[in-house]
Amino acid sequence: MCRWIAYSGSPVNLEDLLYKPERSLVMQSKYSRLGVETINGDGFGVGWYSTVPRPGLFHSTDPAWNDRNLRELAALAWSGRVFAHIRASTGTAVQQTNCHPFRHDRWLWMHNGLINDFLKLKRDLTLAVDPALFPLIQGSTDSELFFYLALTLGLEKDPPGAVARAVGLIENIGRQHGVEFPLQMTVAVTDGETTWAFRYSSEGRSRSLFRSTDISALRALHPTHELLQGLSGDARLVVSEPLGDLEGAWQEVPEASYLVVHGAQAEVAPFAPIPV
Structure with missing residues (x-):
């Protein structure tokens, strides 16, 4: 899987975010x-937003711990919205x-998990993607x-609904092919202004997912913590696993369920597939 x-x-x-926490990515x-x-050493990627709507991307097939270019880029880049991912392949090529x-345009998407028996389902799922x-x-x-199934099913207008429909489609096609538990997922998607994060699996035993608590309250609990003191009160993190053992963090x-993060607001709502 991935983180x-x-x-x-x-x-x-980006160096403060990706390298300096106790349990950094x-x-x-x-x-x-x-x-x-x-070990998640099958490549990595970072996506970040700056002054234009379309985010930048940096991908490498090197392990993140061994990529000098990532360290150089991270030391000199700042952003108010960052997606970063380390990969452990579930069978597809390291490229x-x-x-x-x-x-896709201003959207970023990342996933931890897999579509079970993907090669069995790949043709039918691919044919469901919008030809455009x-x-x-x-x-x-x-x-x-x-990602492209979610885009096909309305991601740009209704992210929670589109992801629910994409999950419903994957599960339906999977079960047609005799796959008992077609999908395992935590997913993050953003348009550069709002982030949606989803935790779901067909078997009801999803991969780990955490969110940061209120930064202002954490500062009061840990007044000497360097990274906390540099973040704004509306700073929010969603992570596959905690970046440290800081109490209450x-x-x-x-x-x-799924999480919607917009500015300082972070709300959790139930998530369920929508049959397609």
Whole structure:
């Protein structure tokens, strides 16, 4: 599987975000505590927004812990919305076009999990993608195809509904092919202004997902913590696993739910597939 983080708030230095926390994402690429695999070394990606709506992307097939270019970029880049992902392949090739996050116009998408028996389902799922979107698929992963199914089913107008419809479609096609539990997912998606994060699996045993608690309250609890003092009160993190053991810093996102983060507001709602 994989590990990812989604940050929004005041502009943060990418080195501070990706390298400096006690259990940073780069450290998790080598020593994940809550992932299916300890090592997530099959490439990585970072997506960030600056002064234009379309986000930048940096992908590499190197392990995140061993990429000098990531360190150079991170030291000199700041952003108020960052998606970062470390990959452990579930069977598709290790190549840049298979690294998350995936981008379409102003949208970013990243996924931890898999479509079970993907090769059985791939043809039927691919044929469900809008023909106008199909030529834009660059890689071979189930995660990117999942993104384009959500785009086909209305992601740009209704992200929660589109993801629910895409999940419903994947489960329906999976069960037609005899796959008992077609989907395992935590997903993050953003348009650059709002982030939606989903936790769901067909078997009801989803991969881990956490959100940060109120930064202002954390500052009061931990007045000497350097990273906390540099963040704005509306800073929010959604992560596959906590970036440290700081008391009171993290809340688990419930099973079969999704989180909406917009500015300082972070709301959780139930999630269920919509049959298609």
